[in-house]
Amino acid sequence: MGRTPCCEKTGLKRGKWTAEEDEKLVNYIKANGEGSWRSLPKNAGLLRCGKSCRLRWINYLREDVKRGNFTADEEETIVKLHNNLGNRWSLIASHLPGRTDNEIKNYWNSHLSRRIYSFRSIAASESTLSQTDIIKMVSKIKKKSGRVSRAVAKKYNIKNPENSPTSLAHKQATVEVGPTGTGERKSASLESSLSDDCCDLLRAEEIWPNAFTLSPKDVREEDTPGPWKEVDGGLLMNVKHFWEEGDVTEQCENILVNDARDEGVLMNTDSGYTHEYACSSPIISYFTDEVVNWDHNLWIEEEQDILIWS
DNA sequence: AACATACTCAACCGCCAGGAG
DNA sequence: ACTCCTGGCGGTTGAGTATGT
Numbered sequence A: 001m002g003r004t005p006c007c008e009k010t011g012l013k014r015g016k017w018t019a020e021e022d023e024k025l026v027n028y029i030k031a032n033g034e035g036s037w038r039s040l041p042k043n044a045g046l047l048r049c050g051k052s053c054r055l056r057w058i059n060y061l062r063e064d065v066k067r068g069n070f071t072a073d074e075e076e077t078i079v080k081l082h083n084n085l086g087n088r089w090s091l092i093a094s095h096l097p098g099r100t101d102n103e104i105k106n107y108w109n110s111h112l113s114r115r116i117y118s119f120r121s122i123a124a125s126e127s128t129l130s131q132t133d134i135i136k137m138v139s140k141i142k143k144k145s146g147r148v149s150r151a152v153a154k155k156y157n158i159k160n161p162e163n164s165p166t167s168l169a170h171k172q173a174t175v176e177v178g179p180t181g182t183g184e185r186k187s188a189s190l191e192s193s194l195s196d197d198c199c200d201l202l203r204a205e206e207i208w209p210n211a212f213t214l215s216p217k218d219v220r221e222e223d224t225p226g227p228w229k230e231v232d233g234g235l236l237m238n239v240k241h242f243w244e245e246g247d248v249t250e251q252c253e254n255i256l257v258n259d260a261r262d263e264g265v266l267m268n269t270d271s272g273y274t275h276e277y278a279c280s281s282p283i284i285s286y287f288t289d290e291v292v293n294w295d296h297n298l299w300i301e302e303e304q305d306i307l308i309w310s
Numbered sequence B: 001a002a003c004a005t006a007c008t009c010a011a012c013c014g015c016c017a018g019g020a021g
Numbered sequence C: 001a002c003t004c005c006t007g008g009c010g011g012t013t014g015a016g017t018a019t020g021t
Helices: A019-032 A040-044 A050-061 A072-085 A089-093 A101-116 A131-140 A150-155 A198-202 A239-244
Strands: A119-124 A171-177 A186-192 A211-214 A228-231 A234-237 A266-268 A274-279 A304-309
Touching (some): A019 A040, A019 A050, A050 A101, A072 A089, A072 A101
Antiparallel strands (some): A119 A186, A171 A186, A171 A274, A228 A234, A266 A274
16 A cells, blocks of 8 residues: 555646746745745645655755856865765755755765775875875766666676665775785775776776776686686786675685675685775675685676776 | 667655654 | 654656767
8 A cells, every 4th residue: 555645646747847837936935935835836836746846946946056066175075074974965965055965965876976986095004095185086086988887787686775876875894904925914995885887986096006907808718717817916806796796705715795794804714814804884805816716607798997906 | 870878867755753733 | 642744854766868889
């Protein structure tokens, strides 16, 4: 049966607002003020749901609504606030005069999340980046031009509710990695806001010098099945697939795919390295010089961006 | 040029908290 | 204390547009 709709929908108009409807709504509110949204449509002569009227007024018709592109300062504010507040759009909007929660949410989902999706913090133990540095880097990352395959995403069934873009949007993961014979340790933290084309985020040369692109031919050899290959004593991995295939942990001994419920786990791998990691999202990274078994059914379908650690 | 696919964003949906009765 | 109503919020959808092949 479902819940009762917010208002009687029969005979009500839906979809785009016309200029005439806008005018009616504006005139009515100017004369009578905001509020009483349920009765407003009838009184204003609109065949709209009260909620629809409210949304139209708040997001587009109010005089103080700021239109146009977001400035660099506004972007920076959104990134900062989102880092602290998560998807609390109305709260974020309250810090940006003239911007609505809906507008910020849209902007985040279509612009910023892809960039943030890149490494938020990448630091060797000697040179940790500050939060400010990260935010600056994120704002410099250009959106990848061109199409990215949504078909691939569908093929690998990433529509798992737990991995949905929105559910991951505010999560962050940190990975500390055992050395590959050098004694060096590295740590990184990722904020994910997984979109269909999550490989975008790894176009991260700007912030991570070892990031580069792996083409399908690099991984289609018989002895290196799956979306990874050995490189310089390290292992190149396809983070895209890694994220999408949240269950690969069970198939790959030396690969750590974290899960929110495993926060703070200390893992010993067969290669003798200890991988200490703490995540709050299903992630991500692994580092080993061991070639591991991979699901042979996972192939890179197109050129993708890869992050390498060695 | 045509088609396929991704992107954008306005609008809608369902849930929830709080106030009124 | 309870129910109902309303406003507000975050998540999602889908039409229109842009772009790659």
